[in-house]
Amino acid sequence: QQQVKQSPQSLIVQKGGISIINCAYENTAFDYFPWYQQFPGKGPALLIAIRPDVSEKKEGRFTISFNKSAKQFSLHIMDSQPGDSATYFCAARNIGNLIFGKGTKLSVKP
């Protein structure tokens, strides 16, 4: 299976709150799991990434949690800010190319 399933489709969070986006995959051959942030009219930009031999990675307000046995991973955005309002994509690497989820549109209300 090549799919990466992402949820929720959209998310509204108050400023200062925690945003959580979840992804699940089937192919155990995936070896790298990045999260991308995309603003309207722009290309996706790498936010944070993790390899399957690590259970958690934190960079500033962004944390990836990875559960290899469940084949799930999630993005947590702490202290969410209005400037974080964007579409977020999880992805999984299959040898060279990335397979993306369908995206989560995050709106952070002031």
Add this chain to the structure above:
Amino acid sequence: GAGVSQTPSNKVTEKGKYVELRCDPISGHTALYWYRQSLGQGPEFLIYFQGTGAADDSGLPNDRFFAVRPEGSVSTLKIQRTERGDSAVYLCASSLSSGGAEDTQYFGPGTRLTVL
């Protein structure tokens, strides 16, 4: 340094016409990728190059789509006999290599193709 650049930023064409989309990767990046993003969807892989050769073209939807990278830097995505269903944003990305430990793919801003 400069990021990935793509030209044109917008392209409007008529059904049945031929189009070329150009990608200039980050200097020194040997791997180059093309993706297509439809409205409200995630990017969908089309093809990737390692150097001058297409390492994986399994994502190309049909033989109307073709891509080249003759000198291992700039790449052109070519679409023949365009159809309305080809309308999408075409994204290009590059990375230092492909399949490396954590080779980050850096994306360009995309070319928005509209087929009337």
